[in-house]
Amino acid sequence: MNDSKDSMERIYIEYSKMVYKYLFSFTHNESIAEELMQETFYQAIRCQSRYDRSCKITTWLCAIAKNQWRNYCKKHHMEESLGEELIDKPVPSSEDIVLSNMNKMEIMKALHGLKEPQREVMYLRLSADLSFREIGEIMGQSENWARVTYYRGKGRVLEEVRNNGS
Template sequence: MFETEDIYQEYAQIIYKYLMSLCSDANLAEELTQETVFQAIKSSKRYDGSCKISTWLCQIAKHLWYQELDRRKRKGTVLLEDHFVSDDLTPEEQTGLSMEKMELFKAVHVLDVTSKEVILLRITGAFSFREIGEIFEKNENWARVTFYRAKQRIVKGHKK
């Protein structure tokens, strides 16, 4: 049903951006993008057309990411490097930034799964609201409202 080269050419960038928003690791995102296309080709008979192909591919990618997380959890592997700390900052500034980042991710962590994913796609993956809506098979306005409400819950929780 699908041609490998066609799928890769048309959807690789979308899959890659989605995976980068989840893992923040370019090499892993590229590897998982290739695996996603491979799995899509293998299971192309199961695609029923009820959603966009990009949505279906992102669901496969998310499943592969979860498998990778499970694998790393069993092995005790560190998941993410600290990409946000710059060599230009003093140790005090780095500590402050790390603490702020930790607080943000703690606040995001307690959100429901959908809100958490929308927030992470928006702030770490640089996805547009339209693209986020497509991933969830919703519209752009739904993505904007979901992001806004999640952000409000984070701000409200931070003021306590």
């Protein structure tokens, strides 16, 4: 990344929506996600000389964003959790993980029981509605890795919900 203002403006235009979605997957609040996204890019500008291109720019930006989320949680004495707010939110209809006869609480318990990075991939897909390509970029992996990780997690969640329901 060069030090020019034009370069950071281009990066902001290209990646701000993805960073916002990533933060929204944690916050489930538009204004907090927007505020943290702005702070993420402010911090990126401040420390752009430290970006050494050893990872994708999306990975770097999401690492900054996640740190901003952690700082926000500490400042507001919140627990840094993923997805617990989703219990009362509808899951996107594009995903068939939630069948009409399944209890949302059971699904969230099963999601919470997944290990990282599977849990984060599931939350990014379900709550932020990110594409597998975007998830792969955020996690520093391929689109195919994100897809496989998601579908394996989905299988585990469905199995867990079915086992608890019987």
